[in-house]
Amino acid sequence: MRPVGWNESTQHTMTITHTETKALNLARGSDQHTALITDDGDLSYDDLRERVAARRDELGATRRLVLIEASAALEPVVTYLASLEAGHPVLLVEPTVQASDGGPSSDFEPIINRADALIDRFDPDVIARVDNNQWMLHEARPGTRHELHPDLAMLASTSGSTGSPKVVRLSRENVLSNASAISEYLELGAHDRAITTLPLHYCYGLSVLNSHLVAGASVRLTSRSVVEAELWDDFEAVQATSFAGVPYTFELLEKTEFLSRELPSLRYVTQAGGRLDPERARKFIQLGRHRGFDFITMYGQTEATARMAYVPSDLAETAVGTIGVPIPGGQFRIDSPPSSDVGELVYTGPNVMMGYGHGTQDLALGVSTTELRTGDLARQRDDGLYEIVGRSNRLAKIYGLRIDLDHVEQQLDAVGLSVKAVSSAERLKLFVTTERKCAPVADYATSQWGLPAHSVEVHVVAEFPRTPSGKTDTVALLRFANSRSAAFASPAADHTAETLRARIAHLLGTPHAVIGDSFADLGGDSLSYVEVSLHLEELVGVLPRTWPTMSMVELAEYGAQRRAVPSREIPRSRRRLTRIEVPIVLRAVAIVLIVATHGDLFFLQGGAHLLLVIAGYNLARFHLTNRSDRLRTRAMLASVASLAIPAIVWIGCVTLVASAYATATVFLVNNFVGSPQWTSEWRYWFLEAMLWSILLVVVLLAIPAVRRWERRWPFAFALAILALTLVVRTVALGGVHAEGTEMYALSTVAWCIALGWVIARIATRTQRLLVSALSVVCVISFFGQPLRAAIVIGGVLLLLWVTSLPAPRWLVGIIATLAGASFFTYLTHWQVYPGIETYSPLLATLASLVVGLLVWKFYTFIVSRARTLVRKATTDRAQRHHQPLGL
Known part of the structure; x- marks a missing residue:
């Protein structure tokens, strides 16, 4: 690399001059009018043209590729304008890795300066950059080794948002037509003065400079951020009339004093670079109406030089969420299927690129495209405005399901979960900034879009990385996720x-x-x-x-x-504590309440109804998952069998020995044929309610349409089931409160199962608050006993709001054992406590718990042994017949 002017007679290089190449002159203001304002003072158009002419002479007459590190300062702008006037194609790049607001967080590996990558790929003849605090022009050779197409004016990098090494090849007509169109629809004139709030190597930021210079207006060059008060002091000092922002800009402005700051010279604000949240857009539109400035939404891509559409200022409020109308000289069409008004948005106009460039061999190419397929899915509204509804290349296919990643982000944002989404290898990779959002985001994603749980990854980052233009850096997110996946694949x-x-x-x-x-x-x-x-x-x-x-x-x-995660020093007093899941704690507490109440140790009812809620919760968690319909049905039927078989065996044996129960009770159908008055036949109402509720769910989900509704709207569907069971409860009761066996009949307690189902489907805080209030109403209106209702409500609210509880390590084993044996304890305690409670309620309670534990362990051993024998028999049979096991 040598300074311009260096020469060597032995340097072999291709020197090509294109005398037919026309100059592109963007600085078109009156001689004495201010063109640029810098920290060192104002520069008139006459002064600017003199500097441009001198820089043009430095660059030489030979047409060459010039790379410019484009900071918002005088020398880069002069070099840019001089290059265009001399016919040198320019490639604008970011000067350094950005470390300001929106830059990549420390969680991400450093991003290589893109200028270096572009230098390696396109081998520029001249590189203009700051070197030792001085603006320098370095030339790689005195001439050029490239063949440059006569119309080529600029190479615009798209790597800031896509990570691709390709560039966009722009002609003189592309650059000039777009600058003129922007100037026209913004009605720019010599009185306008913009301030640079976006990088100049970004097509949107550059379009601000180009459109103002073409209109003879002024530009204040500054590299300050919108969060710095000095920028707005400067804005007032130079009487600037406009600034431009991407969505992230307006997020930042809401955190500053901008909303309360008076800027009397401000005429309009432009927004592009991505979809701005409609509510935020309305806030700035209304602020503008109050303060006297227009808020203009624009739409564009680098492939269209900059802008393709804008929303006229008089339609701003009614057109929120749209991209408006095409710019002067441009046209849209929508390629949509015959049965739909939504399709890919296609743009034509003089600002459509010449084509892409992937390396030096493409610099000689002419126009390879006449229209731009934007990759955005859009529709045209009845009022003629265009609206983007999705992105075709942001459509991921995961396990056969087409997932719109933009829609994923919008849906999660709508429920208060700010998320960024990417996709790779049939996995949806979601990113959040706090660990507490991981579970609700994963739950929502799997339930809302019917995805298998293992296909959804949720990663925690300190902040969302952004490109210098303010867009989400999806490449950095994907690299971060892949690095984590690689680590776990070790x-x-x-x-x-x-x-x-x-x-x-x-x-x-x-x-x-x-x-x-x-x-x-x-x-x-x-x-x-x-x-x-x-x-x-x-x-x-x-x-x-x-x-x-x-x-x-x-x-x-x-x-x-x-x-x-680096561990913190744990206080000595807490080292003996661990945590245990709330459903386990509730099962243990509920069964103790049931047995102790029946054994007259104390009188605290409500445990059985709480167990029904937990049963519904576990039904949704374990069985109503995103597996195939066949597997879900099989799992639910297996669950019914695992409860029904031991229950029928136990009750049947007790009946054979002591003639304790009727046949209806043995086969768990007392609910349908039993007496309406309380008798011993009602003892197993809890088991009947669980079993028949699960079977009803199996029957309900056997209907294809119902299955689709449940998968598509899991929370709403569960809520509808709860509403249905409450209606059935009300009709069955003939009123509000339950009395006698009404508290135990399937028709009047199925709502408990449904309530647990709803709790398992909650994905947002709003839903949690709604279900909390609903739970209180459901329980209080059912029980006429305040203490009983309080016990159920307390357990339900704990299940709703708390994931786990701290407990001494020695107590965890006891709680887990009680919870694990709860089913068998309930099943057997009716035969244990009656003979003991008269002498010792405590002993009766403990004996019931111990017998339940022993039966549970015995049953588990028998089942395990049976499975072993079945596997052994299967293996022996396969070996005898020389058949594979198919495992």
């Missing part, structure tokens, strides 16, 4: 996932399990939930709410993330 991580698989396979008796399976995939249910969750917490720590649907790989990744 042999050590695979071993961790395999450890989890082996543990769960052993506990569930599913040797065929693979690391891509989840607890729910393997048929886990409420009976095995407690034991499995405790074992997993030993390996990965406190589990997230969504762990039943997470694969072994995802659980291993979750554990690795937790271990990667």
